[in-house]
Amino acid sequence: MSDVLLVAGVVPQPGILNMAVQRLREAGARVHLVGAVNADELPAGLQLDGLCALPEDISKATPTRAAARAVPGERVWARIRREPWARERSRTADVLVALDSHAVYTVWRMAQRNRTADARYGTQAAVQALAEREARTSPGPLQRLTNGIPSTAVVRQGVNRLINAAPRAAVNAATARPIMRSKAGTQLWLSAVKAPKISDSLRTKVAHQVAKGMAWADRPDGEALILTATANKLRKPTAQAKMLGEAASRELKAGMPPRDLDAAVRALLAVADQRHRADENAAAADLLNRAMTLAFDRVLHIDQLTSPLAEDPEGFVAPFRRSLAATTVASPRGRSQPAAPPPTDRPLRLLIATSANDNFLKLIRDHYDAHPGVEVRFLDLAANAALKSVTWASKPMLEHRLTADETPYGEKAEDRIRPHLDWADTVFVDWCVAPAALFTMVDPGSTRIIVRLHSYEALSRWPYMVDFSRIDDLVFVADHIKDLTTALVPYLQGPDAPRMHVLDNAMDLRGFRIDKPAKARFQLGMVGISQVAKDPRWAIQVLRLLRERDDRYRLLLVGGDMNPDVSVASREYLEAFNRDVRELEASGAVQRLGATNDVPKMLSDIGVIISSSVREGCHCGLMEGAASGAVPVVRDWPFFAGRPNSARTLYPEGWVIDSPEEAVQRILQTTADDETWRAVGREASAYALREWDWSVVKHQFDELLLGDAQS
Numbered sequence: 001m002s003d004v005l006l007v008a009g010v011v012p013q014p015g016i017l018n019m020a021v022q023r024l025r026e027a028g029a030r031v032h033l034v035g036a037v038n039a040d041e042l043p044a045g046l047q048l049d050g051l052c053a054l055p056e057d058i059s060k061a062t063p064t065r066a067a068a069r070a071v072p073g074e075r076v077w078a079r080i081r082r083e084p085w086a087r088e089r090s091r092t093a094d095v096l097v098a099l100d101s102h103a104v105y106t107v108w109r110m111a112q113r114n115r116t117a118d119a120r121y122g123t124q125a126a127v128q129a130l131a132e133r134e135a136r137t138s139p140g141p142l143q144r145l146t147n148g149i150p151s152t153a154v155v156r157q158g159v160n161r162l163i164n165a166a167p168r169a170a171v172n173a174a175t176a177r178p179i180m181r182s183k184a185g186t187q188l189w190l191s192a193v194k195a196p197k198i199s200d201s202l203r204t205k206v207a208h209q210v211a212k213g214m215a216w217a218d219r220p221d222g223e224a225l226i227l228t229a230t231a232n233k234l235r236k237p238t239a240q241a242k243m244l245g246e247a248a249s250r251e252l253k254a255g256m257p258p259r260d261l262d263a264a265v266r267a268l269l270a271v272a273d274q275r276h277r278a279d280e281n282a283a284a285a286d287l288l289n290r291a292m293t294l295a296f297d298r299v300l301h302i303d304q305l306t307s308p309l310a311e312d313p314e315g316f317v318a319p320f321r322r323s324l325a326a327t328t329v330a331s332p333r334g335r336s337q338p339a340a341p342p343p344t345d346r347p348l349r350l351l352i353a354t355s356a357n358d359n360f361l362k363l364i365r366d367h368y369d370a371h372p373g374v375e376v377r378f379l380d381l382a383a384n385a386a387l388k389s390v391t392w393a394s395k396p397m398l399e400h401r402l403t404a405d406e407t408p409y410g411e412k413a414e415d416r417i418r419p420h421l422d423w424a425d426t427v428f429v430d431w432c433v434a435p436a437a438l439f440t441m442v443d444p445g446s447t448r449i450i451v452r453l454h455s456y457e458a459l460s461r462w463p464y465m466v467d468f469s470r471i472d473d474l475v476f477v478a479d480h481i482k483d484l485t486t487a488l489v490p491y492l493q494g495p496d497a498p499r500m501h502v503l504d505n506a507m508d509l510r511g512f513r514i515d516k517p518a519k520a521r522f523q524l525g526m527v528g529i530s531q532v533a534k535d536p537r538w539a540i541q542v543l544r545l546l547r548e549r550d551d552r553y554r555l556l557l558v559g560g561d562m563n564p565d566v567s568v569a570s571r572e573y574l575e576a577f578n579r580d581v582r583e584l585e586a587s588g589a590v591q592r593l594g595a596t597n598d599v600p601k602m603l604s605d606i607g608v609i610i611s612s613s614v615r616e617g618c619h620c621g622l623m624e625g626a627a628s629g630a631v632p633v634v635r636d637w638p639f640f641a642g643r644p645n646s647a648r649t650l651y652p653e654g655w656v657i658d659s660p661e662e663a664v665q666r667i668l669q670t671t672a673d674d675e676t677w678r679a680v681g682r683e684a685s686a687y688a689l690r691e692w693d694w695s696v697v698k699h700q701f702d703e704l705l706l707g708d709a710q711s
Contacts, residue, residue: 001026002130003049005093005110008035009076009102011056018043020099020123021045027130029095034086035076035103052085073105078412080106093117094133097126140576165239193230200234207243211250222255223247228260231267237274238287242265245290251298257570259299262319269323269696275403276325285399288325292394292461292704295320301459303532303569305614309459310639313487319462321490329401332469332491339448339472342707343425347375350705351424355391355435356382363506363694364428364701373706378402379420387416391434397441397465413441421447426705432457432466432474440467448472450704455617458485471498473704477505477617479645503700505620508628509693513685514604516629521677522552524667525606525630527599528559532573538635540580540590540613544658546588553667554588558602558621560595603628607677608667611647613641618650627688629681631670652687 004024012020017033024031025047032050039053060072080086090096090110097355098107104121111119117130134572138681193207209229214222227247234240244267248258258264272287295316301307308316315346320326350368352361356379368374381387391394396409405409417439420429424447429436432453439449452475457463468474468491476482478504488494492500505657529536539555544554564571596602599621603609609625611634616622619634624630632655640646641658648656657663670680690696 002094002133003032003089003092003095004029004031004095004126004130005089006031006033006035006097006099007076007080007103007106007110008033008099009058009072009104009106010036010100011036011038012099014041014043017099018046018158020126021046021048021121023127024130027127029130032089032093033107034080034083034089035099050085050089051090052083054079054083061383063206072102076102077106077109080111090114091597095126095129097121097123097125105376107354125346167280190226190229194233198233200236200239203230203233204239204243206230208412215250220256223250223260224260237267238271238283241271241287242290244268245294248286248294249397251288252294252297253568255303255572256301257300257304257571260295261294265295266319269319269326272325273323276328277323281399281402284402285395287327288323288398288402289395291320291326292464296459296461299567299569302456303567303573305532305535305613306638307459309484309488310615313484317464317488325402326464329398330464330491330498333443333467334440334446334469336443337446339444340425340446347373348706349375349377349423349425351377351379351420351427352430353379353381353420353427353439354430355388355433356380357431360505361430363508364699365421367506367694367698367701368705377420381438389414391438394434394461394465397437400441401465410441413438421445426450428452428705433460433462436471437465439469444470450475452477453481453485455481455538455615458488463489468492468494468498473501474498475501475503476706478502478650480640480643480647480650481617483643484640491526501704503704504692504697505618506694506697506701507620507623507692509624509689509710510695511622512603512627513689514599514600514628516604516678516681518674520605520607520630521671522550522609523554523556523606524610524633525556525558525625526610526612527625529557529640530560530562532562532570533615535612535614535635537573537577537580538660539610540577540584542612542633542663542667543584543589545660545664548663549668551589555584555590555679556602556606557590557592558584558594558606559597561592599624600628603630606630606635607681608662608671611635611637613637616647623688623692626684627693629678629685631667631677631680632684633657633666635663655684 006020021031024108031047033048035054036058037051039051044334052439059075060075091114093110093114094117096107096110096114096117098104098121100220107119107121111117118133120126120129193203193210207226211223211224212224214220220609224247227250231240231243231247234243241264244260244264248264251258254654268287268291272284275281275287301309351529352365354361365376365378381391389411390413393409393465396407400407400410400413400636410627421442421444426448427439427444427450429439429449432451436451445489449471450473451466451471453463454477458481463485468489474492476485482500482502486500491497524539524546526534526536526539528534536557542664543553543555562570562574564574581590593602603625606625606628607630609622609628609632611619611622611632613619613635615637622632622634632651634647634656636650636656636658637647647704654666657666671677
């Protein structure tokens with residue numbers, strides 16, 4: 001006679017329990033029950049051979065913090081495992097039966113300790129197991145799926161039975177944390193999702209359930225591995241491409257560069273091209289948007305200390321240059337007429353446009369607001385709901401660019417942008433992101449379009465969604481940013497490219513000239529540490545080396561910390577940085593001053609200003625520090641080091657160094673005594689004011705916007 005152990009995670013209905021016990025006894029079994037049971041409501045005459053009644057709320061009880069964080073199935077196991085009677089019966093049972101989904105995890109754990117038992121979900125499966133035991137000695141589907149690496153045939157049979165019989169509960173049992181965290185568990189499910197002769201729908205269903213289990217077990221690499229393996233077995237190219245994209249997306253979400261990013265992007269672009277050729281442009285736009293979103297995710301380019309675009313820019317964007325859909329989006333549509341010259345009989349109408357980021361516009365706006373020859377309007381596209389809805393709508397934008405005829409999105413963009421274009425003689429769009437794409441989505445007519453690209457935009461997807469044939473002037477903040485952008489966007493290398501200019505950011509540096517106290521000579525400073533690209537850990541390395549020579553040196557950090565919620569990669573960098581500075585902060589060697597509206601005051605105590613970044617456009621904080629009379633020490637930004645234009649061509653000779661050791665040497669030399677330190681600081685301040693102050697740069701903007709006659 002066989003022994004059956006029933007496990008209840010929640011209180012079973014009396015009638016159903018009674019019927020289950022009867023059927024099992026009729027099959028010749030002794031029946032035992034453990035779990036959530038109301039003993040007072042058990043059916044009269046219920047023929048149990050053993051009972052361990054536990055509280056009804058065992059799936060909810062949270063006696064410890066660990067249990068509070070657990071899911072119901074784990075809480076049931078945590079309670080039942082403490083019962084000696086239950087442990088003894090689970091070791092001797094022939095069939096282990098989960099009566100509900102909350103009991104499945106407990107049955108799996110019991111099956112790990114009793115390798116000869118059949119583990120089943122539900123009464124019908126248990127009766128069948130009893131009937132089969134006489135004819136076989138191998139375990140059943142659930143145990144075969146959880147107690148070892150099975151054959152392909154067994155996997156296929158087991159997967160089908162599990163998913164079809166109890167999709168969520170059964171798979172939850174075999175995707176529990178202990179399984180998914182083990183190498184054997186990963187191999188088990190890889191075998192399952194790669195097994196032949198399984199339908200795409202079933203394979204996809206299993207993959208998504210297993211991926212959830214991997215996520216539950218904090219295994220983003222496992223998620224991607226399962227989804228990629230599944231994608232490679234799918235028959236339909238679109239489904240395959242989307243799942244490859246999903247795998248890469250899971251890794252990016254976890255802050256990890258995807259192992260198969262190139263394959264995912266190429267697959268998505270291939271099916272986007274197919275859909276575009278078939279004139280299915282909504283689907284093509286969706287697929288192209290997925291490819292762009294993956295390829296230009298901030299985890300790859302913004303929240304890391306390097307980027308594929310820095311290492312091999314042309315190679316990285318090559319798949320987009322070969323894609324029909326991507327090149328169609330980037331193809332020039334031109335304008336119906338050239339931009340008109342500035343008016344001579346009235347003020348120039350200047351529209352300054354951005355979307356929620358006017359950080360670099362204050363001096364420009366103030367200057368032209370007061371200019372008698374200019375009438376200014378300012379447009380924040382994020383502040384107007386109707387405009388915001390068309391500004392960042394990337395998929396409708398792509399569909400419109402893919403479609404030869406007018407689209408509903410194109411009509412909306414026309415209706416909402418045209419009044420601004422009709423009013424303005426010149427539109428100055430700050431940041432080459434969505435607003436630049438929107439303003440070039442429609443024919444500007446005779447209105448002159450100027451777009452300024454700062455730095456990070458070159459690492460984003462937006463330059464590939466902008467129609468540069470409708471831009472008259474493209475402004476960069478530095479030559480090395482211009483070089484990178486033109487290398488990435490082929491149209492900018494052609495004869496019809498917009499006029500390109502390099503103009504420094506608008507900065508009022510005269511207000512930074514400060515008399516510094518003597519103690520500032522030994523105080524290093526950084527202005528801005530809120531992004532991974534600022535790499536303050538490099539500055540910490542410099543400080544440690546410096547203090548080995550002279551422990552009077554300190555580091556002052558101006559600005560707020562990184563936002564850990566931006567991405568996992570950003571959070572991990574912040575955690576590493578906090579570990580680096582913990583001891584130094586405790587000793588006073590590092591001081592975080594936080595965000596401030598009075599940067600000149602903060603700079604008064606900083607005698608050496610450091611740029612430790614891996615990439616910058618022009619690094620305003622460094623320029624402000626130099627203007628204040630601090631000694632500049634600039635890391636040769638790795639993104640651009642060794643190229644024709646870099647930090648070495650932006651700053652004077654001597655400011656830029658290659659390594660922390662060289663930085664230490666420059667600091668010791670320039671701060672050797674008070675006279676030397678102040679002399680080097682005065683020289684740096686004079687250079688900054690002569691080259692970058694608004695009193696100089698505003699004439700360059702006048703020349704750009706008004707022309708020589710009105711400058």
